[in-house]
Amino acid sequence: MNGAHDMGGAHGFGPVQPEPNExxxxxxxxxxxxxxxxxxxxxxEWNIDMSRxxxxxxxxxxxxxxxxxELWLSGLEQLATQRGLVSADEIAAGHARxxxxxxxxxxxxxxxxxxxSRGTAVARVPTAPARFKAGDRVRAKNLHPSAHTRxxxxxxxxxGTVERVHGCHVFPDSNATGTGENPQWLYAVGFxxxxxxxxxxxxxxxxxxxxxxxxxxxx
Amino acid sequence: MSTEHTGNPxxxxxxHGSELSETELRxxxxxxxxxxxxxxxxxxxxxxxxxxxxxxxxRNGARVVARAWSxxxxxxWLRKDATAAIASMGFAGRQxxxxxxxxxxxxxxxxxVCTLCSCYPWxxxxxxxxxxxxxxxxxxxxxxxxxxxxxxxxxxxxxxxxRVWDSTAEVRYLVVPMRPAGTDGWSEEKLATLxxxxxxxGTGLPKSPRDVS
Numbered sequence: 001m002n003g004a005h006d007m008g009g010a011h012g013f014g015p016v017q018p019e020p021n022e023x024x025x026x027x028x029x030x031x032x033x034x035x036x037x038x039x040x041x042x043x044x045e046w047n048i049d050m051s052r053x054x055x056x057x058x059x060x061x062x063x064x065x066x067x068x069x070e071l072w073l074s075g076l077e078q079l080a081t082q083r084g085l086v087s088a089d090e091i092a093a094g095h096a097r098x099x100x101x102x103x104x105x106x107x108x109x110x111x112x113x114x115x116x117s118r119g120t121a122v123a124r125v126p127t128a129p130a131r132f133k134a135g136d137r138v139r140a141k142n143l144h145p146s147a148h149t150r151x152x153x154x155x156x157x158x159x160g161t162v163e164r165v166h167g168c169h170v171f172p173d174s175n176a177t178g179t180g181e182n183p184q185w186l187y188a189v190g191f192x193x194x195x196x197x198x199x200x201x202x203x204x205x206x207x208x209x210x211x212x213x214x215x216x217x218x219x
Numbered sequence: 220m221s222t223e224h225t226g227n228p229x230x231x232x233x234x235h236g237s238e239l240s241e242t243e244l245r246x247x248x249x250x251x252x253x254x255x256x257x258x259x260x261x262x263x264x265x266x267x268x269x270x271x272x273x274x275x276x277x278r279n280g281a282r283v284v285a286r287a288w289s290x291x292x293x294x295x296w297l298r299k300d301a302t303a304a305i306a307s308m309g310f311a312g313r314q315x316x317x318x319x320x321x322x323x324x325x326x327x328x329x330x331x332v333c334t335l336c337s338c339y340p341w342x343x344x345x346x347x348x349x350x351x352x353x354x355x356x357x358x359x360x361x362x363x364x365x366x367x368x369x370x371x372x373x374x375x376x377x378x379x380x381x382r383v384w385d386s387t388a389e390v391r392y393l394v395v396p397m398r399p400a401g402t403d404g405w406s407e408e409k410l411a412t413l414x415x416x417x418x419x420x421g422t423g424l425p426k427s428p429r430d431v432s
Contacts, residue, residue, distance in 0.1 A: 210390050
């Protein structure tokens with residue numbers, strides 16, 4: 001979706017403000033929002049692409065008015081409610097009212113280290129040869145899907161060069177909608193600064209994005 | 220639950236310590252419901268927080284960089300299969316399943332961003348700082364990286380090429396900064412003290428040997 005989350009090249013947000021000696025979390029509620037989000041991911045009721053879409057799929061005003069972990073909280077509330085794990089009544093009451101339904105897995109304390117260190121690999125065995133190779137000139141398609149996508153607006157329509165072939169990876173546009181992993185070849189595609197930003201672009205800049213094959217066409 | 224302030228521009232500060240913000244109440248409600256229904260284990264939640272507050276952080280990445288500076292064989296492995304080379308040091312998994320190491324050279328400076336959300340190599344750098352997830356960084360890193368670097372106090376020669384890597388997939392990037400001069404004969408352990416978090420994102424440079432005694 002063309003949402004406020006797709007920020008590359010936007011103006012007006014001001015300078016970057018690094019915080020010296022920044023703590024990992026800035027409040028107890030951030031710790032809890034982080035932990036319940038990661039723990040609920042382990043239930044396999046949704047995947048990472050669904051989580052990302054739940055956070056970004058809101059009005060620009062809403063997205064930009066929330067802090068990072070407020071977006072995580074809103075995304076989690078939405079997914080848990082949509083899946084019927086939690087009801088709006090329960091959220092209002094602050095307590096469970098109905099009976100739980102079974103989930104695939106509940107993350108236990110003993111499992112945390114193992115689950116985190118294993119991660120969730122998304123590389124898959126390819127079923128077709130890669131269409132592009134390193135050095136190929138490609139154009140990012142001018143696509144504007146209303147659902148989840150990982151092709152940022154600032155590269156759409158622009159021509160770049162394939163720099164790396166990463167392999168065949170789960171395709172977020174499909175995975176986010178629950179229509180399957182639909183693995184696709186993934187490439188690092190480099191774009192010159194002036195191709196993206198015109199004559200104002202830095203002549204010594206190159207920007208790479210990781211783009212799945214359906215995002216690309218030969219140029 | 221503590222009532223400390225959020226430290227972010229959208230947090231809701233309160234005059235009375237006993238009063239919880241709307242956000243704090245919502246988090247507490249959700250955690251309570253999920254726990255009561257048995258979907259989450261409170262001990263697992265504590266363990267998750269403890270892991271990223273005390274165990275997994277940029278010291279991991281610093282050890283990887285220090286080894287790459289010390290061992291040509293390790294650097295070569297990092298170039299060919301960063302995921303395996305990094306996993307060999309015990310750093311693997313969540314948000315680092317597919318790693319690529321980016322070497323800075325006198326001609327090329329690498330910098331990493333996620334313009335769409337907050338993708339970041341957790342196993343080597345821990346959880347991302349607020350600025351990395353913020354609109355100013357996400358909007359400008361790809362269009363005006365030199366301006367962003369300036370805000371970090373980094374000024375590169377004009378002729379240095381800047382390579383920005385937007386983490387739009389599940390591939391995670393770790394910048395390997397250039398080894399500072401004057402460190403001949405240093406142990407890996409000592410070298411690691413020069414490697415800052417920002418130098419592995421590309422918004423900073425390693426410390427100088429003068430900075431660590």
